[in-house]
Amino acid sequence: MGTFGKLIKEHKWSGLIVFLRIKLGLTKGIRIDSLRYPVWLRPNTSDVTTFKHIFVHGDYKFDINPEPQTIIDAGANIGLASVYFTNKYPKARIIAIELAPSNFEQLLKNTGNYANIKAVNAGLWHRNETLKFKEEGVSPWGYKVENEIEEECISVPGITMDEIIEKHNINLIDILKVDIEGAEVELFSQNFENWLPNVRCLVIETHDRSREESTKTVVNALSRYNFSSRGQVGENLVFINDDLQ
Structure with missing residues (x-):
């Protein structure tokens, strides 16, 4: 089923309106029936594709019981996954972490009406240090974290999971969504021993095309604990910590 059919099936008349607005490039203030507030998409960017992945194709359409209380959205982009989760789980607090300033500005627009979403302009990293990254091309997806300073790089703070847990007084992470x-x-690869055992559900998009060891590294870390694979949802791998069910 194509985008049009899925929009109509999932969102009825509001889906038809969304389809027409996207076709006409009218992407500011998109409303669908499953969301309490509209979302804002930048025209001629990957925002529209991200919207389709989440709200049409169901990249985060899975269930977790009991309902989550704490969700960390690492690589939050413009906040659409956080918006999806908060409408599905309105009692959950969500920490939305985004590296790129241009994406973060849009994230604030999309999440500002939700008091339970805390937006953090930083890059999730394995140690505390300033990150240098460069935006590649015109797509807001197109950035790459660099270990060395280069010309025209943007500097943002790196933040570790341990820092997030301490700052927000987190005991258990019900959903950790990672797309970084x-x-x-x-x-x-390192420094995950304190926080990974306290993750109930990991939803992660790996990037083997640019980092060929990506999936292997994640699976190796999970193998130290009692995680089991729940397969793939959209572009994401889903893992459940069987010790916390």
């Missing part, structure tokens, strides 16, 4: 453009290699 290849930096999952560093995140799952």
Whole structure:
């Protein structure tokens, strides 16, 4: 089933209106029946594709019981996954972490009406240090974290999972969603022993095209604990910590 059919099936008349608005490039203030507030998409960017992945094709359409209380959205982009989760789980608090300033500005627009979403302009990393990254091309997806300073790089603070847990007084992470453009290699290579056992559900997009060891590194880290694979949803791998069910 194509985008049009799925929009109509999932969202009825509001889906038809969304389809027409996207076709006409009218992407500011998109409303669908499953959301309490509209979302804002930048025209001629990957925002529209991200919207389709989440709200049409169901990249985060899975269930977790009991309902989550704490969700960390690492690589939050413009906040659409956080918006999806908060409408599905309105009692959950959500920490939305986004590296790129241009995406973060849009994230604030999309999440500002939700008091339970805390937006953090930083990059999730395995240690505390300033990150240098460069935006590649015109797509807001197109950035790459660099270990060395280069010309025209943007500097943002790196933040560790341990820092997030301490700052927000987190005991258990019900859902950890990770889409950090290849930096999952560093995140799952070291310094994960304190926080990974306290994750109930990991939803992660790995990037083997740019970091060929990406999926292997994540799976190796998970193998130290009692995680089991629940397969793939959209572009995401889903893992459940069987010790916390």
